[in-house]
Amino acid sequence: MNAIAIAFQMLALPLAPVAQVIAVKRMSALLSVLIGHFFFGEKGLQARLTGAAIMVSGVVIMALR
Numbered sequence: 053m054n055a056i057a058i059a060f061q062m063l064a065l066p067l068a069p070v071a072q073v074i075a076v077k078r079m080s081a082l083l084s085v086l087i088g089h090f091f092f093g094e095k096g097l098q099a100r101l102t103g104a105a106i107m108v109s110g111v112v113i114m115a116l117r
Contacts, residue, residue, distance in 0.1 A: 081107055088100070
């Protein structure tokens with residue numbers, strides 16, 4: 053799965069600014085938090101979601117510029 057993500061990242065680099073491509077890639081942190089909580093029973097969901105929300109809001113701010 054990681055290889056597919058890297059392939060899509062490399063395809064996106066010529067199409068968008070590098071900072072935006074990397075920022076969108078970092079949005080996977082939100083999915084990782086949710087998968088960790090629901091499938092693996094990890095604790096501290098609120099703190100992890102807060103951190104992930106900060107990262108996602110950064111992506112939204114960049115997209116609006």
